[in-house]
Amino acid sequence: MKALKLAGAAILGTAIALAGTSLASAQEFTFKLHQMLPATSPAQKNMLEPWVKQVEENSGGRVKIEIYPAMSLGGTPPELVQQARDGVVDLIWTVNGYTPGQFPRTEVYELPGVFLNDIKATNLAMYDMFESDLKDDYKGLEVMWLHVHAGQALMSVDKEVRSPADTNGMKIRIPNRTGAWVIEALGAAPVAMPVPEVPSALSKKVVDATLLPWEIIPVIKAQEQIDYFIEGNDQTRFGTTTFQVSMNKARWEGLPDDIKKAFRDASGRDWWAKVADAWRGGDDFGIKMATDAGKTHIMLTEEETQGFLDALEPVQQRWIDEVSAKGLDGAGLVSRAKEAIAKNAE
Template sequence: MSQRLTSAVAALALTGACLSLTAPPTRAQEVTLTVHHFLSAKAVNHAEMIEPWAERITEASDGRIAFEIFPSMSMGGAPPELFQQVRDGVADIIWTVLGYTPGVFPHAEVFNLPSVHTGSALVTNLAIQDLMDGPLAADFEDVHPLLVHVHAGQALHTTDVAVRSIADVQGLKLRVPSRSGTWMIEAMGAEPVGMPVPEVPQALSQGVLDGAFIPFEVALPLRVIDIAKHHTELAGGHRFGTTTFLLAMNKDRYESLPEDLRAIIDAHSGEALAREAGRVWDAVEPRVIAMAEARGNEVIYLDDAASAPFLDAFAETEARWLEEMAAKGIDGEALLAAAKAAVARHDHERPTP
């Protein structure tokens, strides 16, 4: 790490910009791990996943592992730089969106497809875990993945246009969450606009965007439910795809830990954390939907007939993804089949509405 960056991190710590999680140790503290991400300390990823996860590891290690969590890019840089930061050791651990570094995770991208994700973060998280040691492994060779997961899926939030049919999205400028999201929006006849999610509220307020595909849990801390007047949901629990996230640790930092401390991190990562994160994300969506309705916003639930043209757009997106995988020499057909089979295998764990 450069002297300049080290000094910047030290200054942040002194000014309280980072959130330190250290339990009173019963044994001498041996390791302090920095965690960097792009959302605020009030967001679900921080308050209900990363912070409790860090606390559990600190407790399980009898205080030998401590964490300093830097939300809101407070270690510096922009969200698309987070993967590079953890790969290069600028941060010990990061949480980021895979789509912020296009082309780096071609296999894991399959779970972004709206035809794969079926509306439950828990179900898709467990499906991802099934493939982590198989077809997805090649995407994460440069880091130590702690968790690859999704949120509950995108709803469509619009400022002025109430979307009750696919005709209503024609020509709208909609924020795109990923490459496959771009294809989905194009298949709907709308105009995709790519941007990191923290920029969405201002873009909606200024009319740069007519709407955005984000989950309700993100719409709450970003105050999108205060800006958007309409929220559209599909029939049958479908969502407009999802976003795949990565919680990863610098590979050298992980491997430098004593074996017993690595074992503690392992025990609190992977499938165990996938289940916890899935439950958190699934549970928060109905709560925020109720909050949007209480604000007087219109939540539109499309019936099967109105949803069908959107599902056709999902199929077009899938076909386009398969063409690109073939061009890259990746067996997209096999990967897509494996992802859908894994989702179906865990569908019985879908939470009851």
């Protein structure tokens, strides 16, 4: 009997070992996805991880995607695009504006007056315009998807803001150059920095306020340093930020068609829309955290909101003039982006 038990244990052990070997061999393609925020951030939990799981399932277990959060593979957030282009990593999630001037066509969706408050319509507009208008921005990369966040709201440390005049003289953190133009149009001083640097800048009074969506509140514990959370009427925001999840082009081109299909099927139009839902949910959760902490959420009146939009109107023309000087159809891009967003609005 003892011999039978030993034999059975040996067989079981062999079966487990073979299963492990089979699983390991099934994962023929391993990818490193590098991103800037903590593993606990809504962006990773509600967006990156579900997408990774779907790609892996689509591949029948042949693909394994390892997420490296908080720049754990080295470098700084502005280096992510080059890390992907150089093949240092396989995949990235990053803010386009951290590398100014490299994604000029896509930048149109960041402009105040182009983006107002509809994440889903904006994501779908980028999907619809990608092949015809945006693709040339992404040389050396294979785009999985693009998205925006809920838009630039103003988080002010200790000053209530209800008009452009209230921002005069303030130092305000911005995420991208279009954000800088927004701040300059309001008569404030822009201070550029990636999200991970914001908490320290706030605590040291390097900045008086920051442009960010509410989604980031729990990530940087903004409710501990900021008293006023300000947005326009009907959740209108002062522009937004564009993001990308992209793969090194050479790595992509070396993949077999069925593995490419696993990625493409997980990154279709429906996914671009679901990403918007994730960011809207994260935004609602973030502002609730701030108000539960006793902080003030200001939603401007229609008249106050229009005052900001009027002050920011020159930002569009500034962008059109700059990209047109570089040979792009700036006015046409603005017009087509607005039409595409309106077409996709719910």
